[in-house]
Amino acid sequence: MSIRKSLIALSLVATALSAAAAGDSDIVQSVQLKDGTTMHHYKDGKMSMEGKNGNIVFMKEGMTMETTDGKTITMSGNEVARLYMQKKLENKK
Structure with missing residues (x-):
């Protein structure tokens, strides 16, 4: 197999893997907070916040x-x- 075909095959595999990873968000729970924001809880115990309008909030x-x-x-x-x-x-x- 030529180097060019190998690179094309490798890029297709990488694209497929990243798409599969994107489908698994690792979010196990999303909780509505009193102020209207949403807290997302991940499998590893860490959290992220999302504002009322869908913007990402630093906490x-x-x-x-x-x-x-x-x-x-x-x-x-x-x-x-x-x-x-x-x-x-x-x-x-």
């Missing part, structure tokens, strides 16, 4: 948030880049 680790039903959640991690890439990949579909 300091350790900050407490109140859910719509009055429970309190403490921010673990701040997966801004993770949520950004997830949203970017979802918009390409």
Whole structure:
């Protein structure tokens, strides 16, 4: 097989793998908060925040948030880049 065909095959495999990864968001739970934002909880225990309008919100680790039903959640991690890439990949579909 020529180098050119190998590179084409490799790029097709990489594209397929990235598409498969985009389909698995790792979000196990999304919780509505009292202020209208949404907290996304990932499989690895880290979290990200999304504003009322779908914009990504920066939240300091350790900050407490109140859910719509009055429970309190403490921010673990701040997966801004993770949520950004997830949203970017979802918009390409």
